[in-house]
Amino acid sequence: MVKDLKQLLEANCGRQHELFAKYLNPQLVRVLRTISFDNNYVRADGPILYDEKGNDYLDLLAGYGVFALGRSNPKILKALHEAIDLQYPNMVQMDAPLVAGLLAERLVSYMPEGVDTVFFTNSGTESNEGAIKFARKATGRKRILFWDHAFHGLTTGSLALNGGTEFRKGFGELLPGATMIPMGDIDALKMEIEKGDVAAFIFEPIQGKGVYIASSAFHKEAEALCKKHGIIIICDEVQTGLGRTGKMFAHQHWNLNPDIVTVAKALSGGFVPVGAICYRRSIYEKVFTGMEDCVVHSNTFGRNILAMAAGLATLDIIEEDGLVDNAAKTGQIIIDGIRSMQDRYEMLSCVRGLGLMIGIEFGAPKSLKLKMGWKMVHALNKGLFSQMITVPLMKEHRILTQVAGHNVDIVKLLPPLIINEMHAERFLNAFEKVVADCHKFPGNAWAVAKNLAAAAAKSKRMAKDEERDRIIQTHSNDTAGILDDVTTTPVGGGEGI
Numbered sequence: 388m389v390k391d392l393k394q395l396l397e398a399n400c401g402r403q404h405e406l407f408a409k410y411l412n413p414q415l416v417r418v419l420r421t422i423s424f425d426n427n428y429v430r431a432d433g434p435i436l437y438d439e440k441g442n443d444y445l446d447l448l449a450g451y452g453v454f455a456l457g458r459s460n461p462k463i464l465k466a467l468h469e470a471i472d473l474q475y476p477n478m479v480q481m482d483a484p485l486v487a488g489l490l491a492e493r494l495v496s497y498m499p500e501g502v503d504t505v506f507f508t509n510s511g512t513e514s515n516e517g518a519i520k521f522a523r524k525a526t527g528r529k530r531i532l533f534w535d536h537a538f539h540g541l542t543t544g545s546l547a548l549n550g551g552t553e554f555r556k557g558f559g560e561l562l563p564g565a566t567m568i569p570m571g572d573i574d575a576l577k578m579e580i581e582k583g584d585v586a587a588f589i590f591e592p593i594q595g596k597g598v599y600i601a602s603s604a605f606h607k608e609a610e611a612l613c614k615k616h617g618i619i620i621i622c623d624e625v626q627t628g629l630g631r632t633g634k635m636f637a638h639q640h641w642n643l644n645p646d647i648v649t650v651a652k653a654l655s656g657g658f659v660p661v662g663a664i665c666y667r668r669s670i671y672e673k674v675f676t677g678m679e680d681c682v683v684h685s686n687t688f689g690r691n692i693l694a695m696a697a698g699l700a701t702l703d704i705i706e707e708d709g710l711v712d713n714a715a716k717t718g719q720i721i722i723d724g725i726r727s728m729q730d731r732y733e734m735l736s737c738v739r740g741l742g743l744m745i746g747i748e749f750g751a752p753k754s755l756k757l758k759m760g761w762k763m764v765h766a767l768n769k770g771l772f773s774q775m776i777t778v779p780l781m782k783e784h785r786i787l788t789q790v791a792g793h794n795v796d797i798v799k800l801l802p803p804l805i806i807n808e809m810h811a812e813r814f815l816n817a818f819e820k821v822v823a824d825c826h827k828f829p830g831n832a833w834a835v836a837k838n839l840a841a842a843a844a845k846s847k848r849m850a851k852d853e854e855r856d857r858i859i860q861t862h863s864n865d866t867a868g869i870l871d872d873v874t875t876t877p878v879g880g881g882e883g884i
């Protein structure tokens with residue numbers, strides 16, 4: 388008998404961390420517990436999550452940006468119900484589904500002139516994997532240039548283009564010819580391009596990790612250089628696309644003219660995995676060279692009707708509800724609000740971003756007492772200070788935010804594009820209280836940081852012990868050698884993607 392999902396969830400309410408630790412990822416559960424993010428969310432509406440006691444949490448993370456339209460958006464729900472109820476033939480495969488054509492037609496209407504062909508994927512990383520392949524085949528060259536701090540996904544090819552070592556280490560050589568250049572360094576870009584073997588330059592118009600933005604001059608020079616040498620420009624808009632930055636696509640802030648734009652995250656309103664590679668017909672023609680090559684790059688689920696229907700509804704909602712303008716307006720309220728605090732709080736060094744993609748950076752204080760605290764916390768863990776912001780925001784104010792990368796003093800906001808001035812105010816008030824607490828040394832905020840570090844260290848020791856016990860049980864006859872290799876992931880906590 389098929390079980391009723393509602394009943395199943397209610398009957399097992401509260402077991403999520405136990406089951407997740409047992410069957411999926413115990414390290415993640417340890418992190419959630421350590422940073423007090425181990426809530427029991429049972430309902431979601433717009434930018435608000437609710438736990439089983441009915442407490443409301445303001446979600447400024449939006450599932451890493453996928454819930455741009457807010458959660459449980461009624462128009463998306465309607466589109467999905469319709470798509471199921473129609474009993475329309477889905478994924479026939481030897482077929483050319485109408486709904487994919489309709490979504491492709493809508494998507495290319497936002498693209499630069501000539502970017503008129505679409506390949507649908509299931510995720511951001513798959514979009515970038517495809518873009519890498521297309522660029523290599525279209526140019527007959529191998530090398531892909533990317534920036535430091537870049538994030539393009541975690542499958543092998545995209546991971547090779549990751550601008551931090553944390554995600555790459557231990558996985559061996561990933562993609563021959565992947566070359567990192569310093570962000571915004573036009574000379575470095577030129578030097579690599581002039582070697583003559585570069586297929587593509589991939590970049591995020593605003594980097595997800597750290598929310599860094601290159602200068603307008605760099606963008607223009609880089610584009611001219613790539614065009615001159617026939618290098619394919621891949622603009623990764625997986626996170627920045629679909630209104631997030633106050634333009635439909637972020638490359639429009641600089642009037643850029645990329646050859647490939649990769650999309651994912653918000654495209655289905657969060658419900659169905661989906662992504663897209665939007666690219667020039669000239670690239671298509673070099674990849675899909677004849678009938679025998681018509682599926683030389685393909686996938687199974689890419690054009691499924693749920694993803695396509697949700698995509699069409701998402702684009703309608705973004706336009707009808709004015710979400711691009713709302714992102715620009717509400718983002719500016721938050722940025723201005725934080726800027727206005729900078730005079731009062733010396734560690735609040737910088738706020739940057741566009742629309743509702745915002746990074747708040749903290750820096751070393753000048754006053755003697757705070758300096759002591761700053762040094763202590765950084766000696767314990769380089770990423771700990773940011774947790775002094777995100778943890779009380781969650782624990783005391785029920786606001787979900789994230790740290791913007793490994794070992795950085797940057798907090799990131801990626802809220803749904805539907806948030807309004809009231810939500811912005813709720814965040815700004817809470818943020819100011821948390822930042823003010825951090826500016827009292829000695830004080831509770833610093834004690835919390837020490838406790839956090841101690842809890843992380845304890846959790847790490849326990850994880851190691853548990854892993855030893857597990858290995859002893861599994862290999863009770865021959866444990867020699869294996870135990871020496873037991874290591875645990877350091878608890879950085881909450882960096883996410």
Ligand SMILES: Cc1ncc(COP(=O)(O)O)c(C=O)c1O
Pocket residue numbers: 451510511512513515538539540541591595623624625626627651652884
């Ligand atoms: C800019 C960018 N590219 C690619 C990805 C990977 O997307 P996915 O997690 O859907 O594979 C992400 C995810 O955060 C991203 O931010």
